[in-house]
Amino acid sequence: MHEQALLKRIFDRSKGMSAEVVIGPGDDMAMLRPEGWSFNDQEGRPGGGGVLLAVDQVVEGVHFSREAASLQEIGRKAVARCLSDVAAMAGRPKASLATVVLPPGMGDDEAMELFEGMRVAADTFHAPIIGGDIAAHHSDGHPMSCTVTVMAEATGRGAVSRFGAQIGDLVCVTGALGGSLPSGRHLDFQPRIGEGILLHAILSDRLHAMIDLSDGLGIDAGRMIASDDSMQIVIDANRLPCHDEIDWRAAVSDGEDYELLCMVSPGELPDRILDCPLTVIGTVRQRPAGDASAVLVESGGVEHGVDGLGWEHGS
Amino acid sequence: MHEQALLKRIFDRSKGMSAEVVIGPGDDMAMLRPEGWSFNDQEGRPGGGGVLLAVDQVVEGVHFSREAASLQEIGRKAVARCLSDVAAMAGRPKASLATVVLPPGMGDDEAMELFEGMRVAADTFHAPIIGGDIAAHHSDGHPMSCTVTVMAEATGRGAVSRFGAQIGDLVCVTGALGGSLPSGRHLDFQPRIGEGILLHAILSDRLHAMIDLSDGLGIDAGRMIASDDSMQIVIDANRLPCHDEIDWRAAVSDGEDYELLCMVSPGELPDRILDCPLTVIGTVRQRPAGDASAVLVESGGVEHGVDGLGWEHGS
Numbered sequence: 001m002h003e004q005a006l007l008k009r010i011f012d013r014s015k016g017m018s019a020e021v022v023i024g025p026g027d028d029m030a031m032l033r034p035e036g037w038s039f040n041d042q043e044g045r046p047g048g049g050g051v052l053l054a055v056d057q058v059v060e061g062v063h064f065s066r067e068a069a070s071l072q073e074i075g076r077k078a079v080a081r082c083l084s085d086v087a088a089m090a091g092r093p094k095a096s097l098a099t100v101v102l103p104p105g106m107g108d109d110e111a112m113e114l115f116e117g118m119r120v121a122a123d124t125f126h127a128p129i130i131g132g133d134i135a136a137h138h139s140d141g142h143p144m145s146c147t148v149t150v151m152a153e154a155t156g157r158g159a160v161s162r163f164g165a166q167i168g169d170l171v172c173v174t175g176a177l178g179g180s181l182p183s184g185r186h187l188d189f190q191p192r193i194g195e196g197i198l199l200h201a202i203l204s205d206r207l208h209a210m211i212d213l214s215d216g217l218g219i220d221a222g223r224m225i226a227s228d229d230s231m232q233i234v235i236d237a238n239r240l241p242c243h244d245e246i247d248w249r250a251a252v253s254d255g256e257d258y259e260l261l262c263m264v265s266p267g268e269l270p271d272r273i274l275d276c277p278l279t280v281i282g283t284v285r286q287r288p289a290g291d292a293s294a295v296l297v298e299s300g301g302v303e304h305g306v307d308g309l310g311w312e313h314g315s
Numbered sequence: 316m317h318e319q320a321l322l323k324r325i326f327d328r329s330k331g332m333s334a335e336v337v338i339g340p341g342d343d344m345a346m347l348r349p350e351g352w353s354f355n356d357q358e359g360r361p362g363g364g365g366v367l368l369a370v371d372q373v374v375e376g377v378h379f380s381r382e383a384a385s386l387q388e389i390g391r392k393a394v395a396r397c398l399s400d401v402a403a404m405a406g407r408p409k410a411s412l413a414t415v416v417l418p419p420g421m422g423d424d425e426a427m428e429l430f431e432g433m434r435v436a437a438d439t440f441h442a443p444i445i446g447g448d449i450a451a452h453h454s455d456g457h458p459m460s461c462t463v464t465v466m467a468e469a470t471g472r473g474a475v476s477r478f479g480a481q482i483g484d485l486v487c488v489t490g491a492l493g494g495s496l497p498s499g500r501h502l503d504f505q506p507r508i509g510e511g512i513l514l515h516a517i518l519s520d521r522l523h524a525m526i527d528l529s530d531g532l533g534i535d536a537g538r539m540i541a542s543d544d545s546m547q548i549v550i551d552a553n554r555l556p557c558h559d560e561i562d563w564r565a566a567v568s569d570g571e572d573y574e575l576l577c578m579v580s581p582g583e584l585p586d587r588i589l590d591c592p593l594t595v596i597g598t599v600r601q602r603p604a605g606d607a608s609a610v611l612v613e614s615g616g617v618e619h620g621v622d623g624l625g626w627e628h629g630s
Contacts (some may be wrong), residue, residue: 003448003449003450005423006423006426006427006449007447009423009427009432010426010427010430010447011444013431013434017443017445018411018441018443020410021410021443021445024445025444025445025446025447029446030412030445030446032409032410032445032466034409034468036354036355036356036364037352037353037354037355037468038353039351039352040351040352041351049351049352051366051466053410053412053445053446053464054412055412055413055414055446055447055448055462056414056448057414057416057448057450057462059416059450059452061452061453061454061457062416062450062451062452063450064451090386093337094335094347094349095336095345095347097345097368097369097370097464098370099370099371099372099462101372101374101460103378108320108321108324111321111325112321112324112325116446116463119325126333128332128333128336129326129340130332130336130339130340130345130347130368131340131344131345131368131369131370132322132325132340132370133370133371133372134318134321134322135318135372135374135377135378136377137374137376137377137458138377139376139458142376142458143454143457145416145450145460147370147414147462148411149368149370149371149464151366151368151466152351153345153349194612197588219325221507239524265449267625273529280607289414301609
């Protein structure tokens with residue numbers, strides 16, 4: 001099973017989404033502007049605002065193991081992954097909902113640890129948990145899972161979709177990449193909420209598209225231009241901001257970095273956003289006829305197709 | 316583990332919810348009015364509006380079995396349960412999100428059946444699925460689960476909390492009760508969305524409190540006055556609208572009826588809402604000192620405490 005293909009098949013049946021749905025399935029978050037609702041953002045700016053919604057889940061044995069992470073870390077990660085989607089839309093978190101399915105033997109104190117991890121992460125990013133549900137499996141060995149929904153607001157500038165790349169765009173990334181699982185960074189990463197909003201404020205209409213890197217640069221970059229085979233993303237291996245002792249292949253494929261990848265029209269760029277480095281790592285160009293690769297990494301004069309480098313959950 | 320007690324313990328830590336949270340954890344849905352947002356409802360009525368959010372999950376082996384229900388029925392139920400929460404707030408559904416965790420061997424066609432059940436239910440009640448996530452277990456025998464989030468709008472009249480009962484109120488219920496599991500009604504019930512909105516429109520401020528009956532009349536009625544031990548709900552067994560061959564004990568305890576239970580100040584009442592009967596089944600009175608029961612059923616001149624009659628998931 002391929003999650004993306006299956007989701008596409010599912011959502012293709014939902015013809016005729018209402019006009020209230022500004023951004024439908026397939027982006028980092030969906031966006032709605034229900035009839036009769038109006039939005040002034042925190043700066044009092046009307047216009048582009050709207051409700052952003054996303055949901056994400058972590059499942060024991062698929063996304064985490066109890067041996068490798070504490071309950072608090074698992075709870076934190078479940079919320080932080082969802083907040084990373086808010087960052088990718090340049091949105092501002094407002095509230096979250098959490099459901100868990102617990103193993104049959106788990107005591108209240110352990111359940112509290114899990115929720116405490118969720119609560120602290122949610123409160124830190126101003127998305128308090130305002131509802132939820134708890135169920136317990138009836139059989140030993142059935143895996144734990146947490147599902148988190150986040151509601152956010154699009155600022156008056158609107159939300160940044162993952163799909164707006166244009167030929168000639170610079171490809172930029174926040175922070176550094178690679179080695180997230182062995183280093184434990186996948187448990188304590190900071191969702192780039194402030195960075196996303198600020199990038200949007202600084203670059204305005206020059207910020208064409210943005211995504212958060214969850215499954216790996218190769219696969220996530222490819223998703224940004226999946227619907228348009230006239231484009232190709234070319235990344236310079238020498239410019240990739242890699243964590244210590246990480247080579248470019250790992251940086252492209254490891255996944256779980258939760259950094260922001262964005263496509264920006266050429267021009268001046270800050271080299272930091274808040275405390276976070278911003279690096280130009282490549283460009284978007286016209287795809288040569290007959291070339292199947294959406295994403296290439298150029299290293300030592302050779303171009304490597306990296307579309308498939310990363311993780312697709314559910315496959 | 317007792318879900319309600321655990322949820323209370325969890326949410327008690329979240330002190331100082333923002334002023335944007337109008338209704339916090341513990342009700343059928345949470346309600347937000349984010350700063351700078353304004354709401355005119357479908358009838359152009361401003362004032363009471365806001366964003367309603369709730370999440371619910373169904374887990375194989377806990378809430379359903381694959382032998383007793385088709386995948387489409389399971390998907391439908393997952394969405395309809397969540398929409399029943401919208402009905403309980405007298406809200407209007409706007410959008411939904413769905414996540415599933417599938418068994419490792421499930422093919423795309425089976426997954427599509429599950430989603431088709433969700434999609435049809437969501438579209439029928441104007442809450443299109445605008446986002447979601449699919450994961451697959453890595454081990455055979457790990458149970459399937461579906462989590463559904465619904466966003467709704469409170470009408471200009473505001474949302475109806477479950478907690479507003481007053482001494483002297485009439486206790487009313489829509490439809491008929493009992494036998495939901497053996498009859499299969501738990502798979503094809505209609506969330507009382509229209510009935511909830513219309514009850515609110517007709518009764519206005521007389522509609523003090525409302526809940527949907529998911530776990531059983533005994534336990535759900537008790538939840539409506541859980542925070543106030545000065546009140547007691549007394550139900551007349553002879554007035555209970557029971558399904559065929561269901562006695563009052565089953566009607567009070569079976570659960571999964573997804574009918575609306577509401578507390579209304581005395582006065583005239585319609586005996587139908589849309590196509591659905593509305594029945595006065597009891598009253599709210601002052602609780603006698605020292606009486607531990609929140610909910611009583613009077614049958615043949617004897618009063619039976621029924622607080623515990625129903626299902627608490629997670630216990």
